[in-house]
Amino acid sequence: MSEQLAIRDLTIRRGGREVVRGVDLTVPRGEVTALLGANGAGKSSLVLAVAGLLRDIRGDIELDGRAIRGLRPNRVRRAGLATMQEGHRVFTDISVADNLKIAALLLPRRDRGAAVEEMLDIFPEMHGFADRAAGSLSGGQQQMLALASALAARPEYLVIDEMSLGLAPVIVARLVPVLRSVAARGVGILLIEQFTHVALDLATSAVVLAQGEVTLRESAATLRDQPEQLAAAYRLTEAEEQS
Known part of the structure; x- marks a missing residue:
């Protein structure tokens, strides 16, 4: 197959x-x-x-x-299958870290924390604004978060x-x-x-x-x-x- x-x-x-x-x-x-x-x-x-x-x-x-x-x-x-739609689709009212945690909910509980840390390793600049509301980020930062959120679920x-x-x-x-x-x-x-x-x-x-x-x-x-x-x-x- x-x-x-x-x-x-x-x-x-x-x-x-x-x-x-x-x-x-x-x-x-x-x-x-x-x-x-x-x-x-x-x-x-x-x-x-x-x-x-x-x-x-x-x-x-x-x-x-x-x-x-x-x-x-x-x-x-x-x-x-994860989809990253047009327009920086993130949860604007919650923090960057919480966006990633929500995205990782599709994984078994034991893997969620590691998936979030993996995204922060791929995008180390997000460490600097992990506690900020996603809606306060620039468009480029939101797109970075959108991609990280899509990848946090470890799609095929x-x-x-x-x-x-x-x-x-x-x-x-x-x-x-x-x-x-x-x-x-x-x-x-x-x-x-x-x-x-x-x-x-x-x-x-x-x-x-x-x-x-x-x-x-x-x-x-x-x-x-x-x-x-x-x-x-x-x-x-x-x-x-x-x-």
Whole structure:
């Protein structure tokens, strides 16, 4: 049995219309798969569907051969998939440390403290603001906490929606090696990223989504060496949006 997040023939309806149609996508363990496309292409809807937050969907979503389509979000997380949604999603009214403790609740009691300490080791700068309310942090610090919270549950797969959105380059540069290290430990990562050079530098493979459908599927190395392929896929996206 293949160790991968597998999405097959996925169709998603929102607001009475199809926003994703017949998408096939795989994320192997230990690799980063980049999902690229313009705004409105359906990327965030795909993330929400995989996380169990959308109900009007057809197709199959599997983790290591286990069906997770239709499961509630808490059961998806328990199955081994963590989602980092767009927009620095943290519990703003409680401390950084308590955010991490809540994220670790999915683990057996004996492992929770170690998981929190592991996140503080990965992000040692969080020691300095561990007792502060998460809502008082900068956007970059909140994104760091959001990633740490996703990882605290020790997922086998991680789905990240717009990691770099609104962040200073120095913060992006801080997060990239963390993702590279996480993938090296065997976690499969689906990365949605506005900065294609960041995504392609991290990824093994890339998929372009346009108007809810896959328009390009290629290795990240090929797209780094032949950027005209990616440019052509984006021109197709723009043409469809104008039609």
